[in-house]
Amino acid sequence: MTTRALRSRPLAGATVSLCALSLAVFSAGCDRATTPPQPIASESESSAATNSNTRSYSVRGQVVLVPVPANPATELQIHHEHIPDFVGWDGKLHINSDGVPGMKSMTMPFPVEDPSVLAGVGPGDRVKFTLNVDTENRRFWVSEMTKLSDDAPLDYTDKAPPVEHGGPDAPAIDGP
Numbered sequence: 001m002t003t004r005a006l007r008s009r010p011l012a013g014a015t016v017s018l019c020a021l022s023l024a025v026f027s028a029g030c031d032r033a034t035t036p037p038q039p040i041a042s043e044s045e046s047s048a049a050t051n052s053n054t055r056s057y058s059v060r061g062q063v064v065l066v067p068v069p070a071n072p073a074t075e076l077q078i079h080h081e082h083i084p085d086f087v088g089w090d091g092k093l094h095i096n097s098d099g100v101p102g103m104k105s106m107t108m109p110f111p112v113e114d115p116s117v118l119a120g121v122g123p124g125d126r127v128k129f130t131l132n133v134d135t136e137n138r139r140f141w142v143s144e145m146t147k148l149s150d151d152a153p154l155d156y157t158d159k160a161p162p163v164e165h166g167g168p169d170a171p172a173i174d175g176p
């Protein structure tokens, strides 16, 4: 085993394990760490193998933390928008206990296999990124990241499941 959950680093270690579990069961509540931001240094590439059980999602959000290369306990954290089509480890669309499909909006850590993905990205930046989830090997990682403008709209509301209508002739439902 690794020494990730070092007692001397309760915030970062606990966040990693809690949120890795979060992705497994998709419960929310991962915004805890307060590691100070540092610039990212480029390191050698490590390629992430994909297979037929890897799905990719285009996700938007705001960067909360970026990892410090010299400190393996630090991590990328992003407050991400709702991912309504998110599929769980079981290969099926995840449905939350309140009926909302996918992964709800939350702040959580994201592994990055190639550090150059984060070049020029810092806390507070609004970004669009590609999240890959390999349900066979239970791995997830960010492979691409694009900075959005500082005033790019982000929507952290969780979309309710589609309303079942009686059919094409069913009356329209007025919003609030």
Ligand SMILES: [Cu+2]
Pocket: 080, 103, 104, 105, 106, 107, 108
């Ligand atoms: Cu999440």
